[in-house]
Amino acid sequence: DAGVTQSPTHLIKTRGQQVTLRCSPKSGHDTVSWYQQALGQGPQFIFQYYEEEERQRGNFPDRFSGHQFPNYSSELNVNALLLGDSALYLCASSLLGPGYGYTFGSGTRLTVV
Amino acid sequence: GQQLNQSPQSMFIQEGEDVSMNCTSSSIFNTWLWYKQDPGEGPVLLIALYKAGELTSNGRLTAQFGITRKDSFLNISASIPSDVGIYFCAGQFNTGNQFYFGTGTSLTVIP
Numbered sequence: 295d296a297g298v299t300q301s302p303t304h305l306i307k308t309r310g311q312q313v314t315l316r317c318s319p320k321s322g323h324d325t326v327s328w329y330q331q332a333l334g335q336g337p338q339f340i341f342q343y344y345e346e347e348e349r350q351r352g353n354f355p356d357r358f359s360g361h362q363f364p365n366y367s368s369e370l371n372v373n374a375l376l377l378g379d380s381a382l383y384l385c386a387s388s389l390l391g392p393g394y395g396y397t398f399g400s401g402t403r404l405t406v407v
Numbered sequence: 408g409q410q411l412n413q414s415p416q417s418m419f420i421q422e423g424e425d426v427s428m429n430c431t432s433s434s435i436f437n438t439w440l441w442y443k444q445d446p447g448e449g450p451v452l453l454i455a456l457y458k459a460g461e462l463t464s465n466g467r468l469t470a471q472f473g474i475t476r477k478d479s480f481l482n483i484s485a486s487i488p489s490d491v492g493i494y495f496c497a498g499q500f501n502t503g504n505q506f507y508f509g510t511g512t513s514l515t516v517i518p
Contacts, residue, residue: 298449325504336411336495336508337450350505384449390504395440398449 296321298399300385306405307375315370315402319387325349326368327396328360329384337384343368344390375406409434411509413496419515426483428512430496437501439479441470444493444511453494454481486516 299318307313319326325344329337339352343362362368366387372379382403386396413430420426430439438457442450454465456472456479463470469482479496496509 327505329508334511336511339505339507342504352505386449388504394504395438395452395455396450396506397452398442400447400449403447 298385298387298397300383300399300402302402303400304403304405306407309375309377309406311375312371312373313375313404315372315383315385315404317368317370317385317387317399319366319368319385320397323387323389323397324366325388325390326362326366327386327388328368328370329386330354331382331384331401333381340370372404377406380404380406409498409507411496411498411507413494413509413512415512416510417513417515419517420486422486422488422516422518424486426486426490426514427480428482428494428514429478429480430498430509431478432498432507433477434498434500435476436498436507437476438499439470439472440497440499440506441468441479441481442495442497442508444495446492450495483514486514488516488518490514491516 301316327342328340331337341351346362357373359371382401384401385399388394441453444450454470461472467484471480493511497506
């Protein structure tokens with residue numbers, strides 16, 4: 295049973311560029327959340343998708359956008375990249391509702407130069 | 408946003424020793440989770456707590472949901488080298504599904 299898979303694993307982009315990160319949730323999970331983890335910090339919530347709609351959003355600018363597909367997979371898009379966007383981007387899947395823990399993927403390491 | 412503070416920030420212990428760490432919040436949570444993260448990997452769920460006062464074990468790990476619902480504790484008994492990593496707490500309100508993560512406790516086990 296595959297867990298959460300993310301691609302690519304590593305990515306280097308230039309300031310101002312745009313990037314798309316991809317996530318396939320664990321089998322049976324219907325909710326995908328994205329987190330940004332800066333070096334030495336805990337994960338910070340970006341947004342959550344359920345039934346192809348954004349349900350919740352953290353304190354991130356609208357340069358960060360996402361999408362969920364009918365098969366529950368998801369994309370995270372970041373436009374106009376800044377140096378400060380360099381981080382590990384984690385995708386987590388779960389079932390909707392309080393009380394369900396996340397299953398995380400291994401993340402995409404984004405470096406903006 | 409919510410601030411979850413973990414202490415200690417880092418620990419260096421001898422193999423075989425017991426470990427205790429905690430997480431405190433200014434807000435009341437209805438779910439507490441504990442995760443472990445190895446370098447270059449995503450966090451892995453260790454223990455989930457759903458009720459104030461609950462004490463739950465997973466092998467050598469034991470976690471407790473604080474009575475005030477503003478804190479949680481994780482203990483590791485008889486530490487081994489593979490316990491090395493960063494431990495994160497995470498709290499969730501009842502009304503939403505977002506988890507708020509702590510600042511992490513870095514554990515080093517000296518053989």
